Amino acid sequence: MKALITSGGKGTRLRPLTHTQNKHLIPIANKPILHYAIETVVDAGISEIAILTNKDCNEVPDAIGDGSRWGVHITYIPQEAPLGLAHVVKIAEDFIGKEPFIFYLGDNMVVGGVKRFVEEFEQDHVNCHLTLARVKDPERFGVPEIVNNRIVSVEEKPKSPKSMFAVAGIYIYDHSIFEAVNNIKPSDRGELEISDAHQYLIEHGYQVGYSEITGWWKDTGKPIDLLEANRLVLEHLSSNIAGTVDDKSYIAGNVILEKGAKIINSNIRGPVIIGAGTTIENSYVGPFTSIQNSCLIKNSEIEFSIVLNGCQVLDIGIRIESSLLGTGVEIVKSGDKPSTHSFFVGDQSRVELV
Numbered sequence: 001m002k003a004l005i006t007s008g009g010k011g012t013r014l015r016p017l018t019h020t021q022n023k024h025l026i027p028i029a030n031k032p033i034l035h036y037a038i039e040t041v042v043d044a045g046i047s048e049i050a051i052l053t054n055k056d057c058n059e060v061p062d063a064i065g066d067g068s069r070w071g072v073h074i075t076y077i078p079q080e081a082p083l084g085l086a087h088v089v090k091i092a093e094d095f096i097g098k099e100p101f102i103f104y105l106g107d108n109m110v111v112g113g114v115k116r117f118v119e120e121f122e123q124d125h126v127n128c129h130l131t132l133a134r135v136k137d138p139e140r141f142g143v144p145e146i147v148n149n150r151i152v153s154v155e156e157k158p159k160s161p162k163s164m165f166a167v168a169g170i171y172i173y174d175h176s177i178f179e180a181v182n183n184i185k186p187s188d189r190g191e192l193e194i195s196d197a198h199q200y201l202i203e204h205g206y207q208v209g210y211s212e213i214t215g216w217w218k219d220t221g222k223p224i225d226l227l228e229a230n231r232l233v234l235e236h237l238s239s240n241i242a243g244t245v246d247d248k249s250y251i252a253g254n255v256i257l258e259k260g261a262k263i264i265n266s267n268i269r270g271p272v273i274i275g276a277g278t279t280i281e282n283s284y285v286g287p288f289t290s291i292q293n294s295c296l297i298k299n300s301e302i303e304f305s306i307v308l309n310g311c312q313v314l315d316i317g318i319r320i321e322s323s324l325l326g327t328g329v330e331i332v333k334s335g336d337k338p339s340t341h342s343f344f345v346g347d348q349s350r351v352e353l354v
Contacts, residue, residue: 001118002048002101003041004092006085007034007060024106025063026226027308029233029290030258030273034064037106042070044115046102050075050095052088084191089173090181098175105169109229110217111236114170117211121172126209128201129172130154132165133213141166142195144210151208156187156195167195168217176206223324230306231288234271243274253287275309286321300331 007024024034034051041049049067053060055078067074077092089103100121102114110131121129130151132144138161145153145162154167171194180197187193201208239254243261253270257263261274264281268274272285275293285291286303295311301319308327313320315333325331 001044001046002050002096002099003046003104004050004052004089004096004101005034005037005041005104005106006052006088007106024060027290027292027306028109028226028229029237030275030292032063033109033229034060034106036109037104038064038067038070038072038074040110040113041102041104042072043113044102044118047072048075049073050077050092051106052077052079052092054078055080082191084186085194086181086184086192086197089177089194089197090192093178096175096178100172100174103171103173108169108217109233110168110170110213111232117170117172120209120211124207124209126207127174127176128198128206128208130198130208130210131168131170131213131217132210133168133217134164135166136164138164138166142193142198143167146210151198151202151210153202154195154198156193165212167198168213176201179204180206224322226306226324227288227304227322230290231304234273234288234290237271237273239270243276258293269303284319286319 025032028036038049049072051060051064051074053076061076064074075095077095079088079091102118117129117131130144135141139157139159142154142156143158143161143163144151144165144167155162177197180200181192184192184196184200187196198208237254237256239256241255241257242259243257243263245251245257245263246265248265249263249267251268255268255270256273258274258276260276262279264279266280266283266285268280268285269287271287272289274280274291275295277293278291278295281298283297283299284301285297288304289302291297291307292309294309295307297313298315300313300316302313302321303319304321305323305325307325310328311325312330312332316331317333
């Protein structure tokens with residue numbers, strides 16, 4: 001079995017972070033989202049992986065490499081434009097050949113891996129195996145209609161969903177999916193929809209099975225999704241103090257302190273991960289916070305947040321929480337009079353004040 005993983009798209013719901021960074025490389029617990037996708041398929045025993053990338057952009061290949069760090073071989077397939085998930089499958093046909101494959105959306109995260117889904121696909125002898133997750137907002141996803149434990153239809157982003165299930169971003173196919181993607185037409189938004197390909201398989205007598213994801217699954221398409229994914233990953237990490245902590249500081253719970261990080265006269269309450277070269281001084285870092293490398297948090301408080309490389313949070317008198325701070329962000333207290341708020345904010349940013 002092979003694997004096809006997406007890493008393209010524009011990440012519009014995560015702007016302004018994605019103006020300068022591919023969304024699949026945004027870190028969760030200080031590790032890029034895309035790493036989790038790769039590790040998940042590797043854990044299922046797959047060694048031949050293709051990653052879909054945006055044309056004329058080498059950001060993902062440069063960051064991920066040839067796969068040797070995971071003991072696998074990675075091929076890159078450029079997509080000229082975001083023309084839909086079924087188009088991704090279509091242009092991967094030469095790579096896949098006649099092999100079965102898992103199609104994994106690279107911004108999805110699932111606890112427990114995908115090995116059991118692969119085994120069910122093989123045991124049930126189906127042409128397509130879909131993973132389903134119960135969601136509060138199925139109208140955002142492809143939605144299956146299930147009758148007598150069989151999927152009888154799949155509709156993309158329906159106004160009136162026929163179930164509370166979303167088709168999650170993990171699919172397993174045999175080569176019949178290529179017949180489907182080569183025969184469907186673009187939707188009203190000009191894309192080849194993967195739901196239409198699934199509907200084609202159903203209508204043409206192919207066997208479509210499914211599994212319900214009973215654990216945790218997250219499509220990290222929005223800022224709150226990233227924070228929630230970060231929380232859930234941090235919950236499963238064990239403490240490892242490789243940096244330095246002075247005798248005036250207090251650490252509670254699971255805390256990962258990477259080499260070169262310093263905690264000075266501060267209170268750290270895990271689960272927390274703090275990257276190499278970061279200094280926390282006279283500050284509080286609360287649960288479910290990831291702080292990357294070479295940051296400085298001084299005379300401030302922060303929790304339930306993701307902080308990227310090179311950020312500075314200095315002398316802020318109110319706790320920062322539920323926040324995403326991009327690379328090199330500075331949040332500082334102004335010493336000027338009169339007391340005012342001053343902002344230098346990029347496109348599609350969000351700022352909340354109290």
